[in-house]
Amino acid sequence: MTPEDLTIQTLGTCSIPSPLANQQLDGFHFIDDRQRILFDTIYHEDSANGEWKDPLSMEMAGPRGDIYFDPSKTTAAIVTCGGICPGINNVIRSLVMTLHYRYGVHRILGVQYGYQGFIAKYKHSFVEMTPDLVADIHQFGGTILGSSRGEQEISAIVDCLERNRIHILFTIGGDGTLRGANRIVEEINRRDLKIAVVGIPKTIDNDINHIEKTFGFETSFTIASPILRDSHNEAQGAYNGVAIVKLMGRDSGFIAANAALAMPEVNLVLVPEIDFDLDGEKGLMEIIRKRLERKHHCLIVVAEGAGQSHFKKKREIDASGNILYNDIGIFLKNEIRKYFEEIEMDVVIKYIDPSYIIRSAPANPSDSIFCNKLGISAVHAAMAGKTNLVVGRRNNAFIHLPIELVIKERKKINVKSDLWINILETTGQPISMKNEPSAKKKVK
Numbered sequence: 001m002t003p004e005d006l007t008i009q010t011l012g013t014c015s016i017p018s019p020l021a022n023q024q025l026d027g028f029h030f031i032d033d034r035q036r037i038l039f040d041t042i043y044h045e046d047s048a049n050g051e052w053k054d055p056l057s058m059e060m061a062g063p064r065g066d067i068y069f070d071p072s073k074t075t076a077a078i079v080t081c082g083g084i085c086p087g088i089n090n091v092i093r094s095l096v097m098t099l100h101y102r103y104g105v106h107r108i109l110g111v112q113y114g115y116q117g118f119i120a121k122y123k124h125s126f127v128e129m130t131p132d133l134v135a136d137i138h139q140f141g142g143t144i145l146g147s148s149r150g151e152q153e154i155s156a157i158v159d160c161l162e163r164n165r166i167h168i169l170f171t172i173g174g175d176g177t178l179r180g181a182n183r184i185v186e187e188i189n190r191r192d193l194k195i196a197v198v199g200i201p202k203t204i205d206n207d208i209n210h211i212e213k214t215f216g217f218e219t220s221f222t223i224a225s226p227i228l229r230d231s232h233n234e235a236q237g238a239y240n241g242v243a244i245v246k247l248m249g250r251d252s253g254f255i256a257a258n259a260a261l262a263m264p265e266v267n268l269v270l271v272p273e274i275d276f277d278l279d280g281e282k283g284l285m286e287i288i289r290k291r292l293e294r295k296h297h298c299l300i301v302v303a304e305g306a307g308q309s310h311f312k313k314k315r316e317i318d319a320s321g322n323i324l325y326n327d328i329g330i331f332l333k334n335e336i337r338k339y340f341e342e343i344e345m346d347v348v349i350k351y352i353d354p355s356y357i358i359r360s361a362p363a364n365p366s367d368s369i370f371c372n373k374l375g376i377s378a379v380h381a382a383m384a385g386k387t388n389l390v391v392g393r394r395n396n397a398f399i400h401l402p403i404e405l406v407i408k409e410r411k412k413i414n415v416k417s418d419l420w421i422n423i424l425e426t427t428g429q430p431i432s433m434k435n436e437p438s439a440k441k442k443v444k
Helices: 088-103 114-118 154-163 175-190 217-236 254-262 284-295 328-342 355-359 365-383 418-427
Strands: 036-038 057-060 075-080 107-111 168-173 196-201 241-247 268-270 297-303 348-352 389-394 397-402
Touching: 075 088, 075 114, 088 107, 088 168, 088 365, 107 114, 114 154, 114 175, 154 175, 168 175, 168 365, 175 196, 196 365, 217 241, 217 254, 217 297, 217 348, 217 355, 217 365, 241 254, 241 328, 241 355, 254 268, 254 297, 254 418, 268 284, 268 418, 284 297, 284 328, 297 328, 328 348, 365 389, 365 397
Parallel strands: 075 107, 075 168, 168 196, 196 389, 241 297, 241 348, 268 297
Antiparallel strands: 036 057, 057 397, 389 397
């Protein structure tokens, strides 16, 4: 990575004094673009006379003393895309309140049902977003604007922005949404328009690269924790009881891992980052059998993207271009039942999938605070004419990162990190559930 990779695009010179100057308490100060946050905070002596002289740094989020857009002549739009997760309404509320009360932007449009809302054929009208409309929405899950998946024609989206004289677009969504936002910026640049696009990364899986966490993630594993507790009770209540709980996590197992750490009754955690065998001496079935012989119950947490190598069925693609994964939870339930029938050992299997309940819940207090700060940071960035960026938190500070940087690859669990080591220590599961090639039994 180079300093250029962390450079934030701007629309032009900021020459309008910020209205926030008349609203602040004594001691308040604006953020200068020269104030930076270190990309990495670990100091290594070998770098003291080398790269440490000019370490990589990120632009600090926050209000600027001079802004690019004239609030009285500015129109902003908000769109929410992809799957729902806790906190979307909190972010929407924060954006509207900050734009209206802090900056005096009074024309704020809500785009209904994701990027579809820009396309005429869907006939989704804009929603006039006001403080009264959003006052209480943080108490509810989902998104008041609705959402959708799937690509839309970028030129038509930018046409719509032009027709409606929209100066700022806030996109709330995950990897696919941000890729779309990046393409929108490219088309805006091609037309030489002065429209700012700012992303607020939304993915319950916490898989957006280079930022500490995404909103909704903490709520998700908080809600999952008592479900794991009750699933453990269910397994423990039967002789040789096996409970399987499937949690979200298409490509990254952060929810499964953190929920298991929060509720340490879990015995096995299966995540997309680590493959496993079903059969053989080190395979999953043998590990479950030994566990049942010792304790007569077993609680398994599996991320939805785990174990996909066990399916031979050709994978399909959804409207957003994401691979449609096979249901690993049902697969494990059937394979465990078949295995123990073959060895004539009685087991009682319970399968629980709380995913849609978790993702539709309102944000917990910690996430609610986080969402509010993300929304405020996004408005500050947009009003200063910054574009093609996401707001997020890294090294305990709110920062700006280029969209192009965060969409290059997904964040995944580092299997050598403290997080995964803690999982191994807490569950007692083996480091590897893979056999030597000669020890494998062919999977049917």
